[in-house]
Amino acid sequence: SDRTGVQAVPGPEVEFVGFPTATSPLFDKPVIRRALALALDRQALATAVYPATRVAATGFLPPTTRPVYAPTACTDLPVTGDVPASRALLAAAGVDLKNVSFDYTVNNEGRNVALARAVAAQWKAAFGVTAKVITTDFTRFVASGTAQQGFSGAFRFSWSTPYPDPDGMLYFDGRIDSQIKLH
DSSP, rough: OOTTTTOOOOOOOOEEOOTTTTOTTTTHHHHHHHHHHOOOOOHHHHHHHSSTTEEEEEEEESSTTTTTTTOOOTSSSOTTHHHHHHHHHHHHHHOOOOOOOEEEEEOOOTTHHHHHHHHHHHHHHOOOEEEEEEEEEEHHHHHHHHHHTSSEEEEEEEEEEEEHHHHHHOOOOOOHHHHHOOO
């Protein structure tokens, strides 16, 4: 078998949902961005979309960036989310997202669409908001994201590097090359 001696190990990858604060009045409000992030159950997302291959984020840098990596105390963004707290945050700010709709753009490679749909479903359940998943190929995705106006709604982005160190995760010189794989 061509799999003899092959082992699967965690790799250095970062995934996130971005919000265009400069072009969207909805996402210009920090309370809304915070509530959307707080409502996500990252553990459930990792388990459902990437069974047995990913772990939920507990900080910005992945744990594979050891020995430098130090777990972040993300008590304000628990790995399983906190929908009641996210709803209370919005209520205190006088914000109601029920029946609000926005685009959520993702490139159509790998499990990206499945992840976006799972995120959209969690937001729908938490707030009644509709995140319309818009899919495109990677070239168009990058062109949209780097255009002057950028994305009009939320977007899903990730990157990985062949070197499991913080510098490899945080440094990007603007080129899509062999050092960093954007996807």
